[in-house]
Amino acid sequence: MNYKVSQKNIRIAPSVIWGSSIFIGLLSSVPQIAAMHFNPAEAAVNAAITAAFALVMWYFNIYMLSRGSKHKPSQSISYSRLYKSLLFGLIVMLGLAWIQQLILSHINFGPVMLMVEVRGILINLVFYMFLHLVQQNYENQTVSMELERIKNDNLGAQYELLKQQVNPHFLFNSLNTLRAMVETQDPDAIDFILKLSNFYRYTLESRKLDLIHVHEEMEILKAYLFLQNARFEGGFTFHEDLPDEVLKTLIPPFTLQLLVENCIKHNVVSLDNPLHLSLYAEGQKIILENLIRLKKSEAGSLGVGLNNIQLRYQHLIEREIEINNDGKLFQIKLPIINEHHHH
Numbered sequence: 001m002n003y004k005v006s007q008k009n010i011r012i013a014p015s016v017i018w019g020s021s022i023f024i025g026l027l028s029s030v031p032q033i034a035a036m037h038f039n040p041a042e043a044a045v046n047a048a049i050t051a052a053f054a055l056v057m058w059y060f061n062i063y064m065l066s067r068g069s070k071h072k073p074s075q076s077i078s079y080s081r082l083y084k085s086l087l088f089g090l091i092v093m094l095g096l097a098w099i100q101q102l103i104l105s106h107i108n109f110g111p112v113m114l115m116v117e118v119r120g121i122l123i124n125l126v127f128y129m130f131l132h133l134v135q136q137n138y139e140n141q142t143v144s145m146e147l148e149r150i151k152n153d154n155l156g157a158q159y160e161l162l163k164q165q166v167n168p169h170f171l172f173n174s175l176n177t178l179r180a181m182v183e184t185q186d187p188d189a190i191d192f193i194l195k196l197s198n199f200y201r202y203t204l205e206s207r208k209l210d211l212i213h214v215h216e217e218m219e220i221l222k223a224y225l226f227l228q229n230a231r232f233e234g235g236f237t238f239h240e241d242l243p244d245e246v247l248k249t250l251i252p253p254f255t256l257q258l259l260v261e262n263c264i265k266h267n268v269v270s271l272d273n274p275l276h277l278s279l280y281a282e283g284q285k286i287i288l289e290n291l292i293r294l295k296k297s298e299a300g301s302l303g304v305g306l307n308n309i310q311l312r313y314q315h316l317i318e319r320e321i322e323i324n325n326d327g328k329l330f331q332i333k334l335p336i337i338n339e340h341h342h343h
Contacts (some may be wrong), residue, residue, distance in 0.1 A: 010062050010135055017058045024123060025051030039249055040103060049100045050119070056092050056126050061131050073271055085128050086121060095122035151303040154245045170261070177231040194231050198225040206253035210316055211337065214286070215247040221256045228264060236275035238263065246281045250337040252312040262306060268293045285322070292330050308334070 025047035064081055086244045176194055181189040202220045206212055225238055260277060269275045313319055322333035
């Protein structure tokens with residue numbers, strides 16, 4: 001996958017450009033200042049010429065590297081741009097040296113010309129490498145932010161899909177159960193209809209929310225358990241022991257309902273040997289557990305529901321649920337989400 005980095009000029013504060021240029025100019029005059037026969041005019045001209053060269057190379061390298069940032073990021077140095085910078089620097093230094101010789105015509109610059117050019121090359125190399133590192137850092141940050149944005153967009157879209165999942169098999173089974181209750185004139189048929197409507201009302205209300213209180217989630221779960229008990233006619237038991245302080249904490253909507261649905265879906269549920277589910281709190285975890293009685297067709301399967309919940313917790317609080325399976329007891333441990341932690 002290619003990532004196109006937006007073309008922006010490399011930005012260096014003018015104070016840094018001018019300050020460093022003046023400093024380099026003064027630094028180049030230190031040998032003259034330290035000499036026994038110090039000439040202020042010569043030192044000033046030398047400092048001004050060097051500072052002018054530094055300024056020109058600052059802006060030339062910024063312009064050239066900014067023009068070359070159209071393409072995808074590359075950690076390698078562009079030697080063609082480096083050669084252009086060095087060639088341009090040599091020409092500029094020759095021009096400035098000629099101006100310096102016009103000003104200080106009494107000095108023979110022949111012997112020191114090589115030293116001047118070498119100094120110019122070193123200054124140019126330092127500026128070029130510094131700007132190259134600045135450019136690479138900017139491009140790397142841009143790509144990292146783009147990758148993070150894409151990741152967050154994908155997680156957000158995926159999470160919205162997870163929130164909107166409604167199991168069509170559950171609705172189909174519930175309607176079949178209701179039909180059987182109506183045909184046999186079961187007195188609980190009215191309650192079943194009310195619980196079914198409440199369950200789907202909770203579904204519609206909670207779909208827009210990322211988190212709800214645990215006591216609200218328990219209302220969803222109770223409606224679901226009533227519907228499932230009507231279907232399985234006492235084929236499972238459910239014991240809940242959550243303290244009030246845990247009921248006031250937060251949880252992604254339908255987490256407990258999906259976990260219970262997962263247990264019922266993958267285990268044998270029968271009146272002769274009921275499936276026992278327990279929900280309680282321990283430390284900073286909400287725990288749902290059941291004795292394992294897997295259906296033959298479900299051996300080794302954890303179900304879509306657990307993946308759904310795992311993705312929710314990763315997206316919302318960047319924490320994971322804990323799954324323990326020793327072959328006899330199956331446990332799901334959910335991190336408790338406090339209001340202050342979420343905000």
